[in-house]
Amino acid sequence: MVAPRLVPMDPLPEPYEWTQTRWHVNGDATLCLLREDALWTGRDSVVDLFLKAAGWRVEYALMKRSVIERMTDNGIVDDDRFDHFLTRPPSPHDNTEHSDHETGGQDDPAC
Secondary structure, X not given: OOOOOOOOOOOOOOHHHXXXXXXXXXXXXXXXOOOOOOOOOOOOOHHHHHHHHHHHHHHHHHHHOOOOOOOOOOOOOOOOOOHHHHHOOOOOXXXXXXXXXXXXXXXXXXX
């Protein structure tokens, strides 16, 4: 089986984010929904993939607002560390870019 490929359309991640593991976006702009050691069998529910993609969207928004430094390893659906942002969202502020351009974000293991 070939693993599914989901490409976010709105927002489309910035090209410099495509190769940084902390954004969970692959080099071709598809979402990194499966860990490197996870094998796609095709028996998993497509609903689970959509939940992960929706969770990615929430974490992406938090990253773009500089509320969090990196996305969760397993996704916000399965990790409750950022739940407090969903019950009391942070106030809107400057969308300052991170310094990812210099580091390339390649110091982390692949998603």
